[in-house]
Amino acid sequence: MNNIESKLEAFNDKLPVGLKISIMKFCDVQKYLKSYSSTNNIQWFLLKVDHVERFEDHVEVFFKNKRKINAFFDGHYEKYDINGNKRSTGGVGTPRGIDNGRVKISIDGMNILLERLILIACDIHADKVAVSYKGLEANVLDGSGNVDTAERLMIKPNFSPDNLEWCLKSDNVRHSHMIKKLLKKTGIVYRFSALDNSLVFLVQRGNNKQIKHYCSTFLERVR
Numbered sequence: 001m002n003n004i005e006s007k008l009e010a011f012n013d014k015l016p017v018g019l020k021i022s023i024m025k026f027c028d029v030q031k032y033l034k035s036y037s038s039t040n041n042i043q044w045f046l047l048k049v050d051h052v053e054r055f056e057d058h059v060e061v062f063f064k065n066k067r068k069i070n071a072f073f074d075g076h077y078e079k080y081d082i083n084g085n086k087r088s089t090g091g092v093g094t095p096r097g098i099d100n101g102r103v104k105i106s107i108d109g110m111n112i113l114l115e116r117l118i119l120i121a122c123d124i125h126a127d128k129v130a131v132s133y134k135g136l137e138a139n140v141l142d143g144s145g146n147v148d149t150a151e152r153l154m155i156k157p158n159f160s161p162d163n164l165e166w167c168l169k170s171d172n173v174r175h176s177h178m179i180k181k182l183l184k185k186t187g188i189v190y191r192f193s194a195l196d197n198s199l200v201f202l203v204q205r206g207n208n209k210q211i212k213h214y215c216s217t218f219l220e221r222v223r
Contacts (some may be wrong), residue, residue, distance in 0.1 A: 006128040007119055011136075011166035014195055022131045024045035029129045042120070042133045043112045047168055048107075059121040069105065071118050075147065075157035077105055090145055092157050101148035103157075112166040113138065115145050115159050122161050139165050142191040142222045153189050155178070155223050157172040167194045180201055190219040 007015040024032065026046075034041050038103060053060045066082040075092030090097025090105065091114060094181045096101055103114035115138040123129045130136070141164070144150035144157045167175070175194035182190055185208055199219075202211050 006123065006126040007164065007166055008123045008126075008130055009066055009128055011195075013107045021136075021137065023128050024131060025127050026124050026129045026183065031133055032131060040132070040134060041112070044119070045110065045112065046124075046129065049124060054122065054125045059118055059125070061117070061121050068116075069107070071105070071114060071121065071159075073118070073158065073160040075103055075114065075159055077103070077114060079105075098147060101146035103147065103159075113145075115140055115164055118159055118161065119164050119166060128158060135168060136166050137169050138192045139167045139172050139175055141165060143176065143190060149176075149179075153223065154181065155189055163191065165193055165195070166168040171195060174200070182211070182215060188215070190215055190220055191222050192219050 007022075008021065008023060011020075012023060015021070030047060033039055033047055036043070048063050048065070050062045050064045052062070057074070058070050061069045061071065063069075068080040068084075070078040070080070072078075072091075076089060076094055077091050077097065078086055079090075080087045081087045083106065091103040092098075098107065099111075104111045105114060105117055116133075117140045120129075120133065139145075140159065142155060142158060143153060144155050144163075145159070147157050150157045171194040175192075176216070178192075178199070179189070181203060199211075199214060202214055
């Protein structure tokens with residue numbers, strides 16, 4: 001599995017030396033966490049997972065208790081019991097699992113955002129997992145992670161791994177503001193990384209001509 005692209009490694013490569021994340025194979029992370037007397041929610045989740053399978057339109061997370069969650073890149077999810085029977089659905093297109101525009105999945109009382117679950121699942125599938133995800137947020141590159149925002153932008157929610165990245169909270173917040181700023185300045189919804197420092201610099205300078213040129217040249221147009 002080591003040849004699979006790792007979003008976590010890609011993010012880690014951009015961090016300064018003092019902020020690098022400790023990344024291990026999934027089995028080694030589980031062994032490491034078992035030695036701890038207390039864990040946070042994500043570490044608890046990592047201990048419960050058996051393995052992950054990745055498909056074109058979703059990931060399947062298999063738990064050690066034989067339950068399973070299918071997380072689909074269009075924004076909905078399915079939960080299965082130990083006998084393989086579907087017991088609930090939620091997210092986009094369903095009446096449950098959305099809180100303030102965000103798709104949340106409840107796992108034994110712990111809530112996790114859909115985009116976060118998908119990125120962690122991809123890390124597990126790539127066999128390159130963080131010992132701790134504390135401080136990391138899953139960014140949705142085209143701003144569609146909030147279904148209410150996606151509706152205002154007139155685009156469909158897109159939780160595909162190609163539309164996700166790891167970043168810090170400050171990067172995520174700034175990215176959300178920049179999505180709206182670029183739409184106001186250009187009339188176009190673009191897909192871009194929260195870590196695109198060249199774009200951040202141009203937006204901070206406020207030169208509309210340079211911003212439009214950069215966007216049309218280097219960014220992917222969504223709508």
